[in-house]
Amino acid sequence: MKILHVDASAKRERSNSRALSRFFLERLREQGVEFEVDYLDVSVDTPAHVTEAFAIATYTPEHERTEAMKATLAPSDELCRRLIEADAFVFAMPMYNWSIPSAFKAYIDNIIRTNLTYVNTADGRIEGVLTRQKALFVTSRGADLRAGSPYASMDALTPALRAAFGFIGVNAPVFVDAQPLQFSDQAARTEALERARAELTAVAADWASSFNAGMANAAAISTNRDDVVA
Numbered sequence: 609m610k611i612l613h614v615d616a617s618a619k620r621e622r623s624n625s626r627a628l629s630r631f632f633l634e635r636l637r638e639q640g641v642e643f644e645v646d647y648l649d650v651s652v653d654t655p656a657h658v659t660e661a662f663a664i665a666t667y668t669p670e671h672e673r674t675e676a677m678k679a680t681l682a683p684s685d686e687l688c689r690r691l692i693e694a695d696a697f698v699f700a701m702p703m704y705n706w707s708i709p710s711a712f713k714a715y716i717d718n719i720i721r722t723n724l725t726y727v728n729t730a731d732g733r734i735e736g737v738l739t740r741q742k743a744l745f746v747t748s749r750g751a752d753l754r755a756g757s758p759y760a761s762m763d764a765l766t767p768a769l770r771a772a773f774g775f776i777g778v779n780a781p782v783f784v785d786a787q788p789l790q791f792s793d794q795a796a797r798t799e800a801l802e803r804a805r806a807e808l809t810a811v812a813a814d815w816a817s818s819f820n821a822g823m824a825n826a827a828a829i830s831t832n833r834d835d836v837v838a
């Protein structure tokens with residue numbers, strides 16, 4: 609099994625979202641899930657912003673694309689391939705100015721692609737392709753945006769992520785939002801991290817039970833096949 613793990617914080621060792629995404633993967637391993645990680649740090653390997661050449665090439669039908677258009681789209685094709693090949697996604701990022709960090713937004717602009725991550729159906733609908741993968745979003749916020757907080761209405765991060773990834777087929781993404789991590793006293797920050805770790809531990813247990821059940825089913829099917837052949 610392969611997990612695509614994407615970090616997006618501008619911070620490194622001091623980043624809470626990075627630490628929490630690592631924490632999640634450690635809990636998953638502890639639960640006996642065997643997986644490889646395809647890692648991408650979009651704050652270092654930031655995908656290109658949308659250019660005029662990209663905007664034209666992406667909506668040109670494949671059979672009409674020039675070699676130059678294909679070259680323009682190649683890095684985005686590769687990012688889409690990594691998503692399609694993964695069995696699960698772990699996306700970690702801070703909230704910047706109430707929304708998505710620009711490096712992660714550039715990533716989103718590269719992975720929403722016709723005939724790769726979504727398709728136009730014959731009857732005029734649009735269908736996302738990434739329906740089989742589980743998805744976890746770990747977000748870190750300086751303020752507390754939970755219901756009841758004066759900042760609750762300012763969350764433009766969660767709906768934007770839901771919309772973008774829902775469009776390409778991601779069903780029922782899980783969100784673990786660590787908050788408040790900056791604009792609060794130390795006790796509230798510590799409590800926020802503890803709450804996030806507890807939620808991540810629960811998500812890891814949930815993923816482990818479905819992954820381990822999937823592996824058991826696959827093993828049973830292959831055993832039955834051996835029986836038939838024998």
Ligand SMILES: Cc1cc2nc3c(=O)[nH]c(=O)nc-3n(C[C@H](O)[C@H](O)[C@H](O)COP(=O)(O)O)c2cc1C
Nearest residue numbers: 617623624625702703704705706748749750751789
């Ligand atoms: C440029 C910048 C903008 C930020 N904007 C917000 C914001 O709009 N709302 C918020 O709650 N926190 C905001 N923060 C705080 C971060 O979201 C918070 O410190 C978070 O824990 C950082 O995650 P990290 O440790 O993974 O980098 C901002 C931080 C930076 C550096």
